[in-house]
Amino acid sequence: MLASQLMDLRGMLHSQGVIFAYSGYVTEPVLSGVGEALKQKLTIDDADTKTLRSVFAVFVEQMQNIIRYSAEKAQPALAPASDPRALMEIRYGILTIGREGADYMVCAGNLVERSDVERLRAKLSRIRDMSKDELKALYKEQLRAEPEKGSKGAGLGFMEIARRASKPIEFDFTDVDATHAFFALKATI
């Protein structure tokens, strides 16, 4: 029973070409560890330098998006700020890396607030539909700009993903409950 259940899960991932899958709370050390294994696997696959760097770059941005922005988080209830546990907030997401023919695909999913969906959809549509030159121009513009309200980085993550991808990015949202939606983003390299 146990073996067949896990085999089924593995089989399902396998049938979708998935070679790495992580579902759970993501922390920076998880990124480091999975990232090292990913580099090793790409080296074993004899991926060319550009592919290796691009898959890895997309992986880092996708993982950091989950770590920073997933709306599903575990944190100690009402811990006072002086309590070290008050900083122990961790966020949940799913990330897979797989093969599709000669391509690699890096997919990430996490919960977002439903009130953020339209903003994200507009931003991602714009990036998806841009040429590489337009993306380069927007990247430069954003590099100099103040990050958007609520941003915890440089606000360049989605653009970096699109620039490293060899095909247009794909994304989707599905409502989960009254306040949350599930957000999925796929990049092909």
Add this chain to the structure above:
Amino acid sequence: MRDKLDIQATTRTPAVSFDFMQNHLKITGESYPEDVTEFYGPVFTALDSYLGKLGSGTCRFDFELIYLNSSSAKAIMMLMDKLDAAAKKGAAVDVYWYYDKEDDTMQELGEEFGEDLQNAKFHLEKMPG
């Protein structure tokens, strides 16, 4: 001012080798730190203190980066801005951007940073080997 700033590379952070006596500063490796501000803060501080006293002196800065994430790109831009500001004040600043010839993304990024330098002299070079 200290004579040197030396930070060893880690898996996620580049080696920093600032030799202020020789006016030769270098950043080498990969950059995707857990916390960009925590890593680059001391680098900015040391650079500010050095450039503040450079006057019309000369300075060479080598960027030999294999990979940087998007948050680090912002920090690199800020380093470039500091170097350009020092050049504007009269220093002779040479910025070298070395890229892996197999990775045109890093070449493009170098070009983008180079375009924004008004006063420092920019050199785009392939990494040897």
